[in-house]
Ligand code: ADP
């Protein structure tokens with residue numbers, strides 16, 4: 377989000393949370409000056425604003441900003457004179473890039489807080505190996521996967537690890553920053569630096585280069601050529617290169633073939649969306665440490681894990697909202713009802729309506745000791761396909777959902793599969809007393 381937009385959105389949310397007098401006194405003349413990976417710099421009118429905002433509003437600002445961006449930032453408040461000071465300092469810094477080298481790493485992303493499961497284990501293992509021996513084993517390391525699955529987190533984790541354990545020079549950039557540096561639109565180099573020198577000094581003397589979101593490198597021939605040279609220079613001197621993208625090297629259609637070929641020289645790892653178990657594990661890990669964590673019931677974890685399936689950012693957003701709501705309501709326990717209320721605008725309405733199917737899936741999974749992911753999977757072994765048929769039957773009989781929708785919710789299956797399951801179970805019920813009992817029991821277990 378652009379600075380101004382983010383701050384405007386923030387102020388709008390804030391308005392609904394504090395009195396208009398407080399708002400005018402403390403926030404009216406504030407603006408967002410700077411935003412990087414870990415910090416927001418906010419300009420305030422007077423020195424006393426700084427202290428008051430720090431002491432009184434820090435948590436609220438943090439909470440709203442986290443809700444809007446999905447990230448938590450450090451907040452720094454400064455007054456105008458300091459802005460001028462800072463700009464002067466920046467100009468001086470640039471004169472000696474080498475001494476004040478900034479890796480651009482976010483210290484919050486580490487291996488220690490990266491939760492591992494089936495879908496990301498390979499990527500995580502490769503990342504650790506590279507962090508331990510940069511330039512030695514997998515070069516380049518190419519990490520790909522859809523948005524919000526932890527690519528950036530892993531890259532920073534590698535960078536942080538290398539920095540902590542060696543003197544090596546690490547640089548993290550997005551491909552947009554790379555381009556900006558290359559064409560010299562980075563405002564820092566306006567006056568006193570030659571663009572080409574700046575670029576070469578910055579990029580060709582590092583030991584570990586992390587380039588995030590390479591899909592945005594763009595098709596401009598010049599930038600690709602420069603990247604190619606940078607890549608070769610580093611590669612030839614055994615410097616580690618780590619690249620991330622939302623698609624595989626083969627699908628990076630805008631990149632020149634010679635670049636794609638380079639990417640294939642090393643190791644390519646894929647991160648997949650987390651399954652239900654990993655989603656629960658991540659939620660628990662991220663909830664820890666918060667003062668209300670002990671109030672959260674297991675059913676809430678499962679509710680969020682069931683409804684926020686796409687990516688980890690989605691899970692984090694749910695926790696932020698849940699905790700924000702808890703901060704306002706001060707509940708004695710955070711149970712399912714509380715979570716449903718807290719997340720009603722976040723967990724999309726359409727998903728909420730499908731909750732019936734979700735509840736049935738959960739009841740079936742519990743009863744047969746399998747997982748909801750199993751029910752949605754392509755697995756065909758009887759201990760999974762039979763419960764799946766019972767579940768489809770129950771969805772058909774006890775919800776308003778269409779056959780097509782039921783098929784979709786069971787791993788994108790065809791409507792004829794659903795019909796077949798319903799027929800089969802209907803027939804079986806005519807002769808199987810035991811199944812009748814089981815179905816009654818499961819129905820009773822479905823929470824309404
Ligand atoms: P990507 O770069 O793939 O779009 P990010 O690395 O930005 O995704 O991840 C989005 C958010 O989810 C980040 O806050 C990150 O810390 C978190 N995240 C992703 N995967 C994990 C994981 N396995 N364990 C803990 N946090 C994770």
Ligand code: MG
Pocket residue numbers: 524527528529588589
């Ligand atoms: Mg990313």
